[in-house]
Amino acid sequence: MTTSSCAGSEVSEMPLPQKKRWESMAKGLVLGALFTSFLLLLYSYAVPPLYSGLASTTPEGAAPCSPAPREPEAPTSANGSAGGCQPRRDIVFMKTHKTASSTLLNILFRFGQKHGLKFAFPNGRNDFDYPAFFARSLVQDYRPGACFNIICNHMRFHYDEVRGLVAPNATFITVLRDPARLFESSFHYFGSVVPFTWKLSGRDKLAEFLQDPDRYYDPRGYNAHYLRNLLFFDLGYDSDLDPSSPQVQEHILEVERHFHLVLLQEYFDESLVLLKDLLCWELEDVLYFKLNARRASAVPRLSGELYRRATAWNVLDARLYRHFNASFWRKVEAFGRERMAREVAALRRANERMRRICIDGGRAVDAAAIEDSAMQPWQPLGAKSILGYNLKKSIGQRHAQLCRRMLTPEIQYLMDLGANLWFIKLCKFIRDFLRW
Numbered sequence: 001m002t003t004s005s006c007a008g009s010e011v012s013e014m015p016l017p018q019k020k021r022w023e024s025m026a027k028g029l030v031l032g033a034l035f036t037s038f039l040l041l042l043y044s045y046a047v048p049p050l051y052s053g054l055a056s057t058t059p060e061g062a063a064p065c066s067p068a069p070r071e072p073e074a075p076t077s078a079n080g081s082a083g084g085c086q087p088r089r090d091i092v093f094m095k096t097h098k099t100a101s102s103t104l105l106n107i108l109f110r111f112g113q114k115h116g117l118k119f120a121f122p123n124g125r126n127d128f129d130y131p132a133f134f135a136r137s138l139v140q141d142y143r144p145g146a147c148f149n150i151i152c153n154h155m156r157f158h159y160d161e162v163r164g165l166v167a168p169n170a171t172f173i174t175v176l177r178d179p180a181r182l183f184e185s186s187f188h189y190f191g192s193v194v195p196f197t198w199k200l201s202g203r204d205k206l207a208e209f210l211q212d213p214d215r216y217y218d219p220r221g222y223n224a225h226y227l228r229n230l231l232f233f234d235l236g237y238d239s240d241l242d243p244s245s246p247q248v249q250e251h252i253l254e255v256e257r258h259f260h261l262v263l264l265q266e267y268f269d270e271s272l273v274l275l276k277d278l279l280c281w282e283l284e285d286v287l288y289f290k291l292n293a294r295r296a297s298a299v300p301r302l303s304g305e306l307y308r309r310a311t312a313w314n315v316l317d318a319r320l321y322r323h324f325n326a327s328f329w330r331k332v333e334a335f336g337r338e339r340m341a342r343e344v345a346a347l348r349r350a351n352e353r354m355r356r357i358c359i360d361g362g363r364a365v366d367a368a369a370i371e372d373s374a375m376q377p378w379q380p381l382g383a384k385s386i387l388g389y390n391l392k393k394s395i396g397q398r399h400a401q402l403c404r405r406m407l408t409p410e411i412q413y414l415m416d417l418g419a420n421l422w423f424i425k426l427c428k429f430i431r432d433f434l435r436w
Contacts, residue, residue, distance in 0.1 A: 038165040059194060065147040067167040085280035090167045091118055093152040094174035096234045097226070098185040100265045101175055102291045102410050107272075108152045109413050110405050113283050117149035120165055121419040126411055127154035131225055133236065134158045136165055140420055151367035153414075157236040159258050171279060172258055176231055176324055177265035179317035183227070184302050190226040197227075206302075210309040243315045252323050261331075262324040273343040274331055287350055288404050291377070293387050358403035360390035377409040 093108055095101045111121055122128045134155040136142055148165050155162075175186075187206050191197045196218050202208040209216055209227075218224055219240045229239035237251045255262070261278050263271035267342040272286045280283075302310055311318050332340055355362055364387035370376050377386045389407045408416065415421055 008131065042266045051119050057289035062189075064164045065166055066145045067349060076087070086117075086278040087281055088169075089149050089169050090170035091117060091150050091152070092162055092166055092170055092172045092336070093150070093278070094157050094172070094235065094259070095152055095154050096177075096184050097154070097230055098189060099175045099177040100290070103268075103288050104175060104263070105152055105410055106291055106408070106413065107286055107288055108150055109417065110402075111281070112150045113405070113417060114285075118147070119417060119419075120151040120365045121414065121417070122153050123420055124423040125237055125422060126414055126419070126424055130154050131156050131192055131233070134161050136161050138231045138253075139165065154234075156234060159236070171260050173261045173263065173275065173278075174255075174259055175263040175265055175271070176237070176321050179231065179321055180302055181231075182230060182306045182317070183314050186226050186230055190223065193226055194221070194223045196221045196224065202342040207306055210306055210313065213313050229314050231317040231320055235320075237316075239316065239363075241316060242318075248316060248319060252320055256323075256327070262328065264325065264328050267328070269344045269347055270332060270340060271328075272347060273340060274328075276343075277335065282303075283346065283350055284402075286347065287354055287402075287406065289351070289355070289359070289389065290364070291409065352408065357395060358389075358392060358407060364389055374412050375407055375409065377411075389412070 028100060091108065093101075093104065095105060111117070120142075121140040122138060123193070128134050128138045134157060139146075146165070149166065151162060151165060178278050184206060187197075187209070191205065196216050197205060197209065199216060213228075217228065217230075224241055225233045232241070232251070233239035234257055235251075238247075241248060241251075261271075261274060263275065265271075272288070275288045277281070277283075354422050367386065367388060369390070370388045375388050375389045375391060388409065390405060391407055395403050404415070411421065411424060
């Protein structure tokens with residue numbers, strides 16, 4: 001009784017504004033817990049298990065793509081001779097993580113929108129149930145026998161399933177990045193959603209992890225695939241494969257057979273010149289602004305020793321990258337070094353011209369400084385490290401549409417093109433409510 005009396009006395013003496021603050025905080029915590037529980041429950045249904053193998057793929061009896069007859073495209077030679085060729089419009093872009101792939105995605109979105117092409121979009125999310133393997137049935141409004149011009153969202157690659165959605169002469173492309181740099185970027189972007197990293201206590205969690213990765217890494221841990229051989233994983237292979245296994249080289253050669261061009265993030269402009277030539281596109285088709293980039297303060301550079309450790313930790317990706325780095329420069333030689341230098345210079349001049357026309361202030365800015373929510377890029381959980389752009393207030397009619405499309409982030413562009421991103425919208429609502 002005395003205790004109750006004391007408690008009552010204390011409450012009655014609490015200033016009213018302070019009491020209301022505590023009540024608001026309590027309500028916020030309860031609502032936050034309810035929303036979080038609901039999100040986790042929904043996510044458990046929306047995200048497939050990682051180790052489901054190929055069980056989620058479309059049954060073998062599903063009809064392959066049956067494209068409508070049209071005039072045949074003139075072949076484009078591998079050495080860059082595009083005389084008399086027709087622009088290629090059937091493209092599969094295997095979108096790897098943290099490789100400038102969002103920038104390339106914007107290029108494909110613009111080309112497809114400009115020419116009225118048919119995209120194969122995911123249903124609900126901005127990826128095809130990643131990290132599960134791709135299946136045709138995951139495509140929005142899929143029907144057996146349906147054909148698409150462009151497939152370009154994140155997936156875990158499954159060649160036969162993708163092949164069944166596009167015309168026989170479709171062009172397959174992907175992009176790679178130096179594995180140590182990719183690992184560093186992935187660690188900082190995805191690390192907060194990889195539970196085994198929560199055991200890292202130091203200020204520099206990346207350096208602490210690389211001192212003894214086996215101490216922390218659990219290959220079956222939730223989201224573990226983000227932190228070892230991510231390229232190998234995205235391309236559909238076992239990212240924990242024994243490096244001495246002959247399967248490693250077999251997989252690399254299989255990638256070479258499946259893809260007509262493997263771009264390199266470190267030589268992005270040269271890659272786009274090769275892509276433009278392969279697809280017989282115009283210079284305007286491959287203009288770009290760098291999208292989904294992190295601010296400099298959020299990008300600690302790997303030291304020599306940490307770079308070596310990161311490369312060794314991602315040895316499968318390192319072997320993949322070395323192979324395609326060599327083949328990339330063979331393509332450049334076949335294209336012609338002088339010709340490449342001229343075309344890269346022309347691309348950079350055109351990009352610089354568009355920067356002056358389109359971008360307010362001429363540079364990327366922090367998320368807080370982006371005035372138009374339609375230009376706000378998706379941010380990693382718990383941070384706002386991804387830069388975006390402000391569109392100039394006054395842009396001539398000739399460039400207004402192109403400027404907006406070049407600066408539109410992935411999520412907003414997908415919705416503009418008609419993708420049903422109900423799950424992403426729900427996540428955004430909850431994140432905004434909880435201020436994550």
